[in-house]
Amino acid sequence: MADSDQERTEDATGKRRDDFRKKGQVAQSKEVGTAALMTFSLLLWIFYAKSFWMELDGMVRSVLQMLATFEATSLSAVNLLWSLAGIFAKLLWPVFLLTLVVGFFASFLQVGPLFTLKPFEPDISKFDPIKGMAKFVSKRSAVELIKSLAKVSLIGFVAYRTVANEFDAALTLVGLDLSQTLLFLGKVSYLVLAKTCGIMIVLAVIDFAFSKYEMEQKMKMTKQEVKEEYKDTEGDPQVKGRIRSMQQQAARKRMMAEVPQADVVVTNPTHLSVALKYDRETMDAPTIVAKGGDHLAFRIREIAKENEVPIVENKPVARALYQQEVGEQISEEMFTAVAEILAYVYNLKKR
Incomplete structure (x- = not known):
């Protein structure tokens, strides 16, 4: 009309x-x-x-x-x-x-x-x-x-x-x-x-x-x-949705590229996966480099296995870490639990 x-x-x-x-x-x-x-x-x-x-x-x-x-x-x-x-x-x-x-x-x-x-x-x-x-x-x-x-x-x-x-x-x-x-x-x-x-x-x-x-x-x-x-002012919702989808895909690719460099992947065991990395010289605390649920969680575990990154099952820790954003350092409340996991991983790697 x-x-x-x-x-x-x-x-x-x-x-x-x-x-x-x-x-x-x-x-x-x-x-x-x-x-x-x-x-x-x-x-x-x-x-x-x-x-x-x-x-x-x-x-x-x-x-x-x-x-x-x-x-x-x-x-x-x-x-x-x-x-x-x-x-x-x-x-x-x-x-x-x-x-x-x-x-x-x-x-x-x-x-x-x-x-x-x-x-x-x-x-x-x-x-x-x-x-x-x-x-x-x-x-x-x-x-x-x-x-x-x-x-x-x-x-x-x-x-x-x-x-x-x-x-x-x-x-x-x-x-x-x-x-x-x-x-x-x-x-x-x-x-x-x-x-x-x-x-x-x-x-x-x-x-x-x-x-x-x-x-x-x-x-x-x-x-x-x-x-x-x-x-005209805000942009076509369909175009904005397409751009947002492309941005999410790009961010997901960058996130997956970080999984091989992770120190450990903490799982839920099947619904959630959170990849952690810790460098004593450059980081004050372990940092979340990737996370995902369901299909994405499964993909993170696959990449971790392909690159021999240790996978640790810990439901409470996985759920708590999943609430934080990628790129953030873990909260102080998680220091002890994550430290135990990293100690276990380091022992496995004999580091």
């Missing part, structure tokens, strides 16, 4: 998540950045408004004074424009800095450290008109449309209710001076923006949760894909 015909029921593996991340495909909501920018901009404006208006008032005054003695030449016009640009840059630099910082952290907190150029690589499939049209009728497009309509409707309704609630108070502004009118308008605007920020934060949380869910669904795998990935 093809992968496309199988249901994606398996959770994404770590490798698949890394592959998606390298391609820049991560759960990220634009609403988070918008909500964060609006909220922090409003907070900045609360503390910066007074300084901003004072700076703006001073700028207007200086421009008016400059225009009183302004001589219209190309050089003076350029100088005036540069002066105005410098003044506006001085007024607006906190807003620009806030936009950069909030935009960076809004993205960083959602996806973490990520730098990839994969989305910018040329892809011919992106120019496919059929796929392009499909995006306009996709589930994501429908969700975006519904979300945009809901956002506009909700914010519009809240703004309307806020202004409507202040309508009676606005009627009392008739006959008041301009400063009080501007103060009232600023208060109403602040209420509208504050409620809008609250709505945007709620929508951002919902949209980010939906983006996470959508990405998890997109990354899900079929059972066949999981098997194929396991083969």
